Amino acid sequence: MGGFASGWLERWFERTYKIQPIGSGGYILRIGLIRYRGPRVELADGTVVTAGDPVGELHMDNARAQALHQEGHGGLKFRREVFRALPALGAELSTKPEYGPVQAFCGASLFWHGAARAGFEDRPLPAFERWWLTWWERHLMARYHPEGRQRLDEGNRTELRQIWISRKTLLRYAEAAARRGGAADGAALSQSSAEAGADARDG
Numbered sequence: 001m002g003g004f005a006s007g008w009l010e011r012w013f014e015r016t017y018k019i020q021p022i023g024s025g026g027y028i029l030r031i032g033l034i035r036y037r038g039p040r041v042e043l044a045d046g047t048v049v050t051a052g053d054p055v056g057e058l059h060m061d062n063a064r065a066q067a068l069h070q071e072g073h074g075g076l077k078f079r080r081e082v083f084r085a086l087p088a089l090g091a092e093l094s095t096k097p098e099y100g101p102v103q104a105f106c107g108a109s110l111f112w113h114g115a116a117r118a119g120f121e122d123r124p125l126p127a128f129e130r131w132w133l134t135w136w137e138r139h140l141m142a143r144y145h146p147e148g149r150q151r152l153d154e155g156n157r158t159e160l161r162q163i164w165i166s167r168k169t170l171l172r173y174a175e176a177a178a179r180r181g182g183a184a185d186g187a188a189l190s191q192s193s194a195e196a197g198a199d200a201r202d203g
Contacts, residue, residue: 058107090174
């Protein structure tokens, strides 16, 4: 797909699904609000999502992710940016009325293997949804990641899965960051992740 057509399709997707930044922007993740249409989901902390429930949908800021990879050590910087975004999203849950009924956030990712470290849980996608979202995610990876085509040719990152994180876990992220005075260094954020994950498992 050519660059112009790809860019047009991405802009159409953002307008159609009303994808918004977290806060005033500057985070690797962005959010859309949807009505969930899939099978019942129960997360480790007891959060339940059923068809028709409002959920937050997580989307990558692809241009920002591309810039991280071009600067070098992209994988490490990407993880730090995710850890930085989650407390900010958790803080918004208490301030934005539209997030009031949202009990969980989900997204589709080729990088679901490592998502558990950030408090996510993964689930399989329905066959058709997996097929077309895998095509789209592979396209984005080839377009934005400097080694994307090579990694895809080698057979890496080929399975797409749905990842979920609960409202409870995100609020714990925000609380942990607040206790540290909004610290954004990698060690503090990794510790926040561990605390949030442990709390989620303990219920």
